[in-house]
Amino acid sequence: MLSIKNLHAQVDDTDILKGVDLEIKPGEIHAIMGPNGSGKSTLANVLAGRDDYTVTAGEILFEGQNLADMAPEERACAGLFLAFQYPVEIPGVNNIYLLKAALNAIRKSRGEDALDAVEFMKLVRERMKLVKLNEDLLNRSVNEGFSGGEKKRNEIFQMAVLEPKLAILDETDSGLDIDALKIVAEGVNAMRSPERSMILVTHYQRLLDYIKPDHVHVLADGKIIKSGDEQLAKELEERGYEWVKQEAAAA
Amino acid sequence: MATQSHDVEALIKKRYEHGFHTDIETDTVPPGLDEDVICLISNKKHEPDWLLQWRLEAFRAWQKMKTPTWQHIKHAPIDYQAISYYSAPKSKDDAPQSLDEVDPKLLETYEKLGIPLHEQKMLAGVAVDAVFDSVSVATTFKEKLHEAGVIFCSFSEAVQNHPDLVKQYLGSVVPQGDNFFAALNSAVFTDGSFVYIPKGVKCPMELSTYFRINAMNTGQFERTLIVADEGSQVSYLEGCTAPQRDENQLHAAVVELVALDDANIKYSTVQNWYPGDENGVGGIYNFVTKRGDARGNNSRISWTQVETGSAITWKYPSCILRGDNSVGEFYSVAVTSNWQQADTGTKMIHLGKNTKSTIVSKGISAMHGDQAYRGLVRIAPTATNARNYTQCDSLLMGDQCGAHTFPYMEVRNNSAKVEHEATTSKIGEDQLFYCRSRGITEEDAVNMIVNGFCKDVFKELPMEFAVEAQKLLGVTLEGAVG
Ligand SMILES: Nc1ncnc2c1ncn2[C@@H]1O[C@H](COP(=O)(O)OP(=O)(O)OP(=O)(O)O)[C@@H](O)[C@H]1O
Ligand SMILES: [Mg+2]
Numbered sequence: 001m002l003s004i005k006n007l008h009a010q011v012d013d014t015d016i017l018k019g020v021d022l023e024i025k026p027g028e029i030h031a032i033m034g035p036n037g038s039g040k041s042t043l044a045n046v047l048a049g050r051d052d053y054t055v056t057a058g059e060i061l062f063e064g065q066n067l068a069d070m071a072p073e074e075r076a077c078a079g080l081f082l083a084f085q086y087p088v089e090i091p092g093v094n095n096i097y098l099l100k101a102a103l104n105a106i107r108k109s110r111g112e113d114a115l116d117a118v119e120f121m122k123l124v125r126e127r128m129k130l131v132k133l134n135e136d137l138l139n140r141s142v143n144e145g146f147s148g149g150e151k152k153r154n155e156i157f158q159m160a161v162l163e164p165k166l167a168i169l170d171e172t173d174s175g176l177d178i179d180a181l182k183i184v185a186e187g188v189n190a191m192r193s194p195e196r197s198m199i200l201v202t203h204y205q206r207l208l209d210y211i212k213p214d215h216v217h218v219l220a221d222g223k224i225i226k227s228g229d230e231q232l233a234k235e236l237e238e239r240g241y242e243w244v245k246q247e248a249a250a251a
Numbered sequence: 252m253a254t255q256s257h258d259v260e261a262l263i264k265k266r267y268e269h270g271f272h273t274d275i276e277t278d279t280v281p282p283g284l285d286e287d288v289i290c291l292i293s294n295k296k297h298e299p300d301w302l303l304q305w306r307l308e309a310f311r312a313w314q315k316m317k318t319p320t321w322q323h324i325k326h327a328p329i330d331y332q333a334i335s336y337y338s339a340p341k342s343k344d345d346a347p348q349s350l351d352e353v354d355p356k357l358l359e360t361y362e363k364l365g366i367p368l369h370e371q372k373m374l375a376g377v378a379v380d381a382v383f384d385s386v387s388v389a390t391t392f393k394e395k396l397h398e399a400g401v402i403f404c405s406f407s408e409a410v411q412n413h414p415d416l417v418k419q420y421l422g423s424v425v426p427q428g429d430n431f432f433a434a435l436n437s438a439v440f441t442d443g444s445f446v447y448i449p450k451g452v453k454c455p456m457e458l459s460t461y462f463r464i465n466a467m468n469t470g471q472f473e474r475t476l477i478v479a480d481e482g483s484q485v486s487y488l489e490g491c492t493a494p495q496r497d498e499n500q501l502h503a504a505v506v507e508l509v510a511l512d513d514a515n516i517k518y519s520t521v522q523n524w525y526p527g528d529e530n531g532v533g534g535i536y537n538f539v540t541k542r543g544d545a546r547g548n549n550s551r552i553s554w555t556q557v558e559t560g561s562a563i564t565w566k567y568p569s570c571i572l573r574g575d576n577s578v579g580e581f582y583s584v585a586v587t588s589n590w591q592q593a594d595t596g597t598k599m600i601h602l603g604k605n606t607k608s609t610i611v612s613k614g615i616s617a618m619h620g621d622q623a624y625r626g627l628v629r630i631a632p633t634a635t636n637a638r639n640y641t642q643c644d645s646l647l648m649g650d651q652c653g654a655h656t657f658p659y660m661e662v663r664n665n666s667a668k669v670e671h672e673a674t675t676s677k678i679g680e681d682q683l684f685y686c687r688s689r690g691i692t693e694e695d696a697v698n699m700i701v702n703g704f705c706k707d708v709f710k711e712l713p714m715e716f717a718v719e720a721q722k723l724l725g726v727t728l729e730g731a732v733g
Contacts, residue, residue, distance in 0.1 A: 048688045051680065076690035084688075088681040092703025101699065102689035109690070141703065142685075158689065 001026045001197050002047075002166055006058035009046045016042045018222035019058070024166070027194040031208055031233060032201045034219035035241050040201045041085050043219065044170045048082040049075050062166065076102070077109035079165030083155035083172050085201075090142040095154070096124060098142050099161055106162060127160040131187040148175035156187050167191075168199040173207040185210030205237040218244050280337040286310060289438055292337050296407050296441075299414060309427035309437030316431045322594040323623040323655055324563055326536065329501055336439045336472070399455050401485075402447040406474050409445030416447055420478050424507035424544045424571070432503040432538040432565075440474035440505070448483035448514070457713055459488040473504040479514035481547065486517040488716055502561075503538045512547030512574065519712055521720055523560035531590030531619075534562025541568035545577035545606075553580040554597070555711045557720040562591055567625065569598035572606035572634070579608040582708040584720070587620030587652070588728060596625035596657075601634035601667070610641040613705050616652035617728055623655040630667040637667045645675040646704050648697075648728070697728055 002024040009017040016039045024030055034040055046053045047060065049072035060067040067075060090098070103123075104114040115123065124138065131153050143151050152172050159167050169188070173181055188198070188211055200211060208216070208230060216232040217224045220241060225248035226232065236244070280288060289310055293303040318329070396403050402413060409417050427437040448454050479485055502524070510516050518541075527534025537560075543552035554568035564587075570579025581597035599608035612624050624645070630637045645654035656673055678700060686696035702709070702721050709717050 048684075050684050050688075071693070072684060072687035073690050073692050076688055082688050084685065088679065088685045090682050090685070090700060090703055092706035093699050098686065098689065098691070098699065101691050101695065102686075105692065105695070106690040162689070 001028075001063060003061040004058070005060075007043075007046070007055065007060060008057035009042060010054045010056050011042060011052060015056070016222055017046065020219070020222070020224055022217070022224065024197050024199070026165075026197055027192075028214045029192070029198045029200060029211065031213040031216045032199060032219050032224075033203065033216065033233065033236055038220045039222045040219055041170055042222075044082055044085075044168045044199070044201060047075075047168060048072055048080060073105065074109075076162075076164075077106050081159050081162055081164035081167045083152075083159060083167065083169045085170040085174070087143045087146075087151040087155055089144040089146075091144050093142050095140055095142050096120075096138045099124070099158055102158070103161060123161060127157060130160050130190050131156045132183050133157045149177060149180050152176055153180065153184060156184050160187060160191060163191075163196075165195065166197045166199070168201070170201045171203065172200075173202050173204055181207065182210060205233045208233045220245055220248070279335050282335045283332050284310075284334070284336055284439065288336055292439060292441060295337065296410070298410055301418065302410060305422070305427065306438050309434050310439075312428035313431065313434035313438055316428070316434055318431055322565055322625075323621070323657075324565060324592045324594050326563055326592075329536065331435070334501060337441055395455060399452055400449045401452060401454050402445065403458050404445055406440070406443040406445050406476070409476075413445070413447065416478065417445065417476070420476055420507070420509055422507075424509060424542050425505050425540050430540060433505050433540040436472045436474060436503045436505045436540070440472040443474035443476075443504070445475070446477040446485060446487065448477075448479045448485045450480045451482040452480075453483065454485040457486045457488055459490070471500075471502050471504075473502075473506075475504070475506040476509075477507070477516060477518070478509045479511065479516050479550075481511045482513040483511075484515040486713060487519070488713060489518070489520045490522075490716070490719070500534075501536045501538070504540070506539070506541040506568075508541075508543035508552055510543065510545050510547060510550035510552050510574075510577075513549045514547060515551045515553075516543060517553045517555070518543070518568070519716055520554075520556040520558070521712075521716055522556065522558045522564070525562075526560050526589060526591050527562040529589050529618075531562070534591070535560065536563045537561040537565065538563075539566040541566065542571065543569070543579070544571045544573060545579060545603075546571075546573050547577070548574040548603070549576045550574045551578040551580075553578075553582075553711070555580075555582040555708065556584070556595075557705075557708070557712070557716075557724075558583070558585040558593060558595060559724060561593075564591075564593035564595055566593075566595045567597055569600070570608065571600045571602065572608065572637075573602045574606075575603040576605045576607075577603050578606070580711075581608075581610045581612070582711040583612045584615070584705045584708045584724070585613070585622055586615045586617075586724060586728065587622045588617040589619060591620045591622075593620075593622040594625055595622070596627075598627040599629070599639060601628075601630045601637040601639070603633070604635045605637070606634055607638045608640075610639070610643070611707050612641075612643045613708055614643075614645040614654055615648070615701060615704070615724075615728070616645070616654050617648035619651050621653040621655075623657060625657045625659075627659040627661070628669055629661040630664050630669065632663045634664050635666050637664060637669075639667075639669045641669075641671045642707075643671070643673040644704070645673075646678055646701065647675065648678045698724065701728060 004020055004022040007017050007020040020043060032040055046055060055068055062078060065078060100120050107114060133153055137150060137154060146154060152175055155172060176184060213230060216228050218226040226244045280291060286307060289306050293306055425433050428434050446458060477487060508516050508518060524535040545552045552570045556568060558564050568581060572579050579599050585593045585595050587593050597610055610626055614622050614624055616622055624643050626641060628639045643656055647654055654675055658671055660669055662669060682700050683696050686699060687693060701724055709720055712720055
């Protein structure tokens with residue numbers, strides 16, 4: 001599904017990603033952990049196609065297509081979704097209006113008819129339940145005045161409506177209270193399917209108790225320096241990152 | 252990848268949608284302005300002598316005046332002697348009684364503009380008084396309005412059929428010598444609209460006028476007068492668009508509103524005249540004086556404007572809150588893209604007790620567009636318990652455009668409460684990326700964000716206009732992200 005080879009990327013002429021390799025197969029869940037500032041969000045943004053992030057070497061293939069050639073909206077239409085670490089507020093733009101425009105743009109790109117208001121609302125009501133989204137949030141401006149947790153929940157709600165093939169969840173667990181974390185995790189689990197892959201960027205092993213990853217990677221200083229399974233996450237929780245870095249430096 | 256400035260340019264170069272030119276023989280007076288030309292205009296329109304004298308007074312005042320220079324606008328000097336001051340479709344002597352008699356080319360023009368002139372195409376409940384160059388050619392829904400006692404006609408007709416009303420109110424809000432452009436208009440105005448809503452009448456439909464500038468080098472000087480008698484209500488829509496041309500054109504309109512006791516006037520404008528090309532060549536120079544006199548107690552005047560066109564916009568729809576408890580409102584969206592310049596805002600003059608005013612101004616600048624908000628809130632000593640709220644937001648797209656704010660406040664009564672909020676923001680890369688990462692194209696994303704920014708103003712527009720305004724904003728700003 002996703003194949004990243006030797007990916008180098010810059011932000012403002014600073015090298016942030018320094019050779020990332022990652023293979024993700026359909027249905028797999030990969031957790032990416034790593035110290036602050038190691039490049040996790042950068043990787044997520046590069047995948048989603050943010051303008052000011054320049055790929056300087058390497059390639060990203062998503063279902064065989066070269067992502068570098070595609071605009072962010074084309075990537076979204078191809079089935080990529082990024083749940084942002086810091087979802088942005090858009091004053092005056094109705095939350096579900098944006099979502100409807102998004103869904104219909106994606107449907108159009110697939111040659112499907114736009115959903116009318118009734119069909120769309122039916123889908124919305126159904127998917128809202130997955131993350132127990134507060135109904136009031138539907139008609140508020142996008143993320144404006146949402147609490148931190150509400151923003152994160154809204155991201156997962158959007159994912160549930162847009163049904164991407166590959167979802168990148170950038171620290172969706174940060175800022176969620178214990179109950180909310182559980183609810184959101186359940187929502188994510190409900191979205192799991194053999195065709196849908198996910199990348200979970202997280203600092204906490206707790207999320208991985210709820211959403212079982214197939215692989216866990218450590219990203220440090222722009223590179224994946226260690227990969228493993230669930231056990232690795234537990235080990236990181238106990239021992240921190242220093243030992244992994246030393247191990248990598250020694251190798 | 253993605254938003255490079257040449258994409259932006261390609262998009263904005265998309266030709267002006269309404270840029271075409273209709274070939275109609277016009278009855279045009281040669282360029283130049285003197286008392287003879289004014290006599291000729293007045294004569295052609297069979298005006299009473301008092302009106303001719305009124306025009307001449309204005310002309311004499313104008314001759315002593317200088318073009319204002321305080322505005323934040325640059326343009327080459329205007330040669331007032333190079334302008335032709337009168338132009339009318341040829342068939343004006345036997346003015347059409349129904350649409351069948353209207354020059355089909357004209358109708359075609361309106362159709363291209365999407366003006367719903369044919370009755371079957373009319374938006375339900377909207378009467379259209381279309382102005383082609385300087386003379387009104389078609390008026391619809393007269394009947395229904397007539398039943399309600401509402402007078403809605405061209406200004407020339409009003410002069411003929413309702414001279415007393417015209418004489419009583421003309422210049423009572425914007426006097427002849429008010430400012431350079433108003434004086435010029437008073438001297439040479441050719442036509443416009445007149446509305447009178449009788450006592451206690453709620454106008455049964457929204458009144459709408461489309462202005463259109465057509466013949467080459469013809470300045471257009473519209474005059475609009477709306478009088479809402481005691482306890483009456485009216486909503487008036489003004490929309491404008493013009494064909495493409497290379498030479499700059501002057502437009503200097505005057506709009507006067509009078510609201511008597513308990514009367515309510517809502518005046519909405521969508522202005523999308525030709526803004527000039529991407530090199531700043533051509534485009535309309537729009538110098539407008541719009542003022543409402545909330546003369547009666549408990550009266551209300553509300554201006555809503557969406558200004559996306561013209562090379563230059565100089566416009567300050569204002570309210571004189573003379574009656575006690577009177578209310579004035581100004582909701583504005585102004586867009587300047589390419590090389591457009593706008594200096595716009597409002598004046599709220601509080602004279603009566605418990606008067607209230609609200610100002611919401613949203614300015615959007617893109618490319619080399621430059622604009623200024625200029626607002627005056629004056630609380631006179633007589634205006635006990637006056638209230639004003641001003642919110643003034645600017646949105647910049649790219650780093651070559653400009654936004655400036657000049658709020659003036661004169662508070663001469665201690666009981667006044669005046670609030671002012673202002674923000675300037677750049678269209679967020681983050682916001683754009685967020686929308687795009689959800690599958691929405693850059694163009695649609697810009698559109699959505701800008702429309703969101705303007706929401707507080709758009710919600711004040713009548714339904715039909717709100718839709719048009721949103722589309723217009725999209726066309727104006729297509730790709731203008733930098
Ligand atoms: N626009 C920018 N200009 C310069 N440096 C940047 C920019 N954006 C990110 N960086 C830098 O890139 C590095 C990686 O940032 P990134 O956001 O990818 O980290 P992260 O792994 O997601 O960290 P966290 O766990 O704190 O979210 C950081 O050192 C950050 O300061
Ligand atoms: Mg991060």
